[in-house]
Amino acid sequence: MEVWQLLLVFIVGIITGIINILSAGGSLLTLPILIFLGLPAADANGTNRIAILVQSTVGITAFQRQGWIEWKARAWTWFAPAAVGSLIGAWLAVDINGTLFQRLLSIMMVFVLILLFIPKQKLRSERLQQFSSRKIVQYGILPPAFFCIGIYGGLIQAGVGFFIVGILMLFSSLPLQRINAYKVAIVGVFIFLSLFIFLWYGKVYWGIGLSLAAGSAIGAWVGAKIAVEKGERWIQTFMAVAVIVMAVQLWFF
Numbered sequence: 001m002e003v004w005q006l007l008l009v010f011i012v013g014i015i016t017g018i019i020n021i022l023s024a025g026g027s028l029l030t031l032p033i034l035i036f037l038g039l040p041a042a043d044a045n046g047t048n049r050i051a052i053l054v055q056s057t058v059g060i061t062a063f064q065r066q067g068w069i070e071w072k073a074r075a076w077t078w079f080a081p082a083a084v085g086s087l088i089g090a091w092l093a094v095d096i097n098g099t100l101f102q103r104l105l106s107i108m109m110v111f112v113l114i115l116l117f118i119p120k121q122k123l124r125s126e127r128l129q130q131f132s133s134r135k136i137v138q139y140g141i142l143p144p145a146f147f148c149i150g151i152y153g154g155l156i157q158a159g160v161g162f163f164i165v166g167i168l169m170l171f172s173s174l175p176l177q178r179i180n181a182y183k184v185a186i187v188g189v190f191i192f193l194s195l196f197i198f199l200w201y202g203k204v205y206w207g208i209g210l211s212l213a214a215g216s217a218i219g220a221w222v223g224a225k226i227a228v229e230k231g232e233r234w235i236q237t238f239m240a241v242a243v244i245v246m247a248v249q250l251w252f253f
Contacts, residue, residue: 005037009208010215017055017219021184022227023242024161027052030212031158043205045157046198049191050209052157055220056188062224063181074182079189081143085150086190090197092155106247111166137171145171146186153187154194161187180227 012033016026027048034044063069071079145167153160164183168174174182198204 006207006211009033009037009211013051013212013215013217014219014222015215016051017058017216017221018223018226019219019242020052020055020161020187020216021059021220021223022180024165024183025159025242027158034208034212037208039205039208042198042201043203046195046201046203047205047209048212049157049195049198050204050206051212051216052191053188053195054213055216055223056184056191058217058220059181059184059224060188062221062228063184066181066228068178068181069185071185077138077143078146078182078186081147082150082153082186082190083193085147085152086154086194087150087197089151089154089156090194092151103251106251110247142167142171149186150190153190154197157191157194177227 012030016030019026019029030048030051031041031044034047035041039047060069146164149160149163149167152163161183164186165176165179168179168182169176172179195204
């Protein structure tokens with residue numbers, strides 16, 4: 001790997017670190033670049049997870065200082081199902097039609113964009129009409145949903161943050177800032193576990209991965225600082241722009 005390539009990966013890491021902390025979908029930028037640099041798809045997928053783990057750790061540290069993440073309260077309904085699902089996803093080898101998958105993903109991303117601009121109170125009232133018991137949501141809907149999210153995160157990962165945000169906007173009363181913090185924490189948990197599978201099979205390029213991770217750490221620090229200081233409106237705007245750009249990229253390219 002030449003110096004200019006490592007520098008390129010470092011710069012991309014900064015950009016995607018900011019994107020992933022404030023929004024999601026940074027891997028839709030890093031994965032094509034890693035493949036362009038000559039890494040096989042599976043190796044690019046594994047190598048990219050080093051950077052995601054680093055940026056998630058930085059983001060979690062910043063959000064934890066604000067008291068935005070309650071680990072014990074969400075352990076068995078959010079984190080554990082996602083963790084188990086990620087291990088299964090990392091072991092799977094699925095033959096997916098690339099074009100169809102990208103277009104389905106772009107549709108889901110636009111769906112999340114719509115959710116972002118529906119008044120929160122309206123989402124809550126509609127949810128309460130459909131689910132009269134809080135236990136149904138907490139134990140009957142969220143664990144299976146996060147299990148499926150974990151499978152996707154372990155298998156592909158790109159864009160998984162959009163799904164986490166969408167689920168929590170529908171089925172929780174948390175503000176977007178807290179939802180974003182939990183998104184970073186959940187991704188950090190299942191990326192940590194799934195990375196071991198890729199390491200076991202030798203699907204990680206450490207030189208590129210560490211360069212990408214270094215840039216991602218800087219980007220994550222900047223993104224977390226913006227999220228804490230600027231508030232929900234900045235996160236909402238940044239996520240909306242990211243969704244539109246990446247959905248168009250997925251659909252047409």
